[in-house]
Amino acid sequence: MRSSDQAAQGPQNVARWTWLLAGVVVVSALHYVTPPAHFVLHAIYQRLYYVPVILAAYWFGVRGGLVAAIVCSIAYAPHIHTAWSHNPPYTVSQYAELIVFLSLGLSVGLIASHERRVTNRHRETAESLERANRELRESGEQLRRAERLSALGEVAAGLAHEIRNPLAGMKGALEIVSSRAAVGTPEAEFCAIATRELHRLEGLVQEFLDYARPRPPRLRPADLPEVIRRVVSLLGPQADGAGVALAVEGEDASQGLRIDPEQIEQVLVNIVLNAVQASPRGGRVTLRHRRQGGRYLIEVADQGPGIPPDARARIFEPFFTTKDRGTGLGLAISQRIIAAHQGEIRIPPRKGGGTTVEILLPLPSTAALQSQP
Ligand SMILES: Nc1ncnc2c1ncn2[C@@H]1O[C@H](COP(=O)(O)OP(=O)(O)O)[C@@H](O)[C@H]1O
Ligand SMILES: [Mg+2]
Incomplete structure (x- = not known):
């Protein structure tokens, strides 16, 4: 799960547990305030506990389902004891109802966890497919760019190679001219400028050649x-x-x-x-x-x-x-x-x-x- 999803899940989980607890409190309150004589109402209320158990199992898996079933049992058990103790067979059937809560929590939780695993697997597969697709597109682009650049590099290297010889000739000629120019004259200054620019050209040519003809490092x-x-x-x-x-x-x-x-x-x-x-x-x-x-x-x-x-x-x-x-x-x-x-x-x-x-x-x-x- 992505961390942004996880960050969003925290408050959402708190809200869900609050709703579930509120549901259990309401259903229990109905039990305790309704006189036992309203037999049919009690039969309905007792099944209303299924709702928080099923929801908890659906949202939080097996553990959530079991926790909700236990909470419902704890809320409901005192009522069974106080309201139905005069009728032992009915009391037993009500305690058996607590087992229904647990089974419901367990089975719905198992189904929900399984569903979630399958959905996650599908999502991961879709994501990894998308990633692979993106990488493929990017590497294709890189390859095209590399091809363009290597062609350009070859041309640059060829040119640089051709330029190197005339440069050497110019440098020699310039040295002779500058040795004859008297210090402080404009000619000497022009020679200095030309020498500086020649050095720069030499550096450029060397850089092009270094780029186009790299040698492996001697480690x-x-x-x-x-x-x-x-x-x-x-x-x-x-x-x-x-x-x-x-x-x-x-x-x-x-x-x-x-x-x-x-x-x-x-x-x-x-x-x-x-x-x-x-x-x-x-x-x-x-x-x-x-x-x-x-x-x-x-x-x-x-x-x-x-x-x-x-x-x-x-x-x-x-x-x-x-x-x-x-x-x-x-x-x-x-x-x-x-x-x-x-x-x-x-x-x-x-x-x-x-x-x-x-x-x-x-x-x-x-x-x-x-x-x-
Ligand atoms: N230290 C730096 N601060 C700011 N920009 C930089 C720095 N180093 C490199 N760059 C940027 O990267 C570009 C490419 O650098 P580089 O390959 O050395 O080529 P060049 O120096 O010839 O431009 C530079 O033109 C500059 O825009
Ligand atoms: Mg640079």
Whole structure:
């Protein structure tokens, strides 16, 4: 049963038991106030007890039916004793009536429980069919999207490959020209701009190639804090330029972690860079890392605007970007690398702004560690 159903059931059950109790009280009151001489009325009242017993059994199963039968018996028995003790055969038949209450509670309860089980089974089957149907539809959509993207990735990779050689040529030529430009002249400044843009193009081309031609990770024991230090020193100048502070918190408990350090560095560079780009001037990006259960958790938290709900579903899609100069490949590449590490990357929704990206990497079990040479 779903929890919302369960929450709604509580008050409903209280109301039902109240009605049942009220019914028993009314029927009993009728017995006690009607003089025994009204024989026919008593014969009717006594059968009115069937109503709460049947209803209780129908609503609450065997246990409810038996409880109601016992309550009715307790309410009715003193009346049998006081009103009919002068007529022993009739008294016996009335006590036998109490057995009818119990049998009624038991049998209706059994039927109701059985019916409920069958209905629940049908509902579960219908729900699981609906779930399977939905999953099938979603995976079909995912497949179509993956096909589209892989075709796009192939074209991008082909182009990137073609662009790499002329880029190298331009870089060489630019180095010669800039070595001849006198310091402080406009020519030297143009050369600096061109060099910066060339670096950017090189980075883009590399990102496209990384996306389209991923290599499997070479997993080995590695010093994760050292990887994090490298990321911080690599991005330090960029963070300084944006007025963002980079902080690292975490004890080194990553022994046993097997990763591809270059790939994890690439992932962290992507994620920390996103965090820096999203941060306001004067903001802070914090990298935390620690053991969490059987996994190692690395968190990157920023104080930026957070990810809008409509973008949230798409940020891991390749080529999805909200930036003028973004490629939309950083998170797609990161997710693929982490998946190849058998890990998980997730961005839990955060109230009150800011984004926290969580990377979870598997740690070998203690038994596996001890058997390692
Ligand atoms: N820390 C963050 N805060 C807010 N938005 C983010 C953050 N990280 C990623 N995003 C969103 O996810 C999109 C995709 O990121 P990414 O794949 O790295 O591509 P890119 O950085 O080239 O846009 C970004 O354009 C941005 O909209
Ligand atoms: Mg990015």
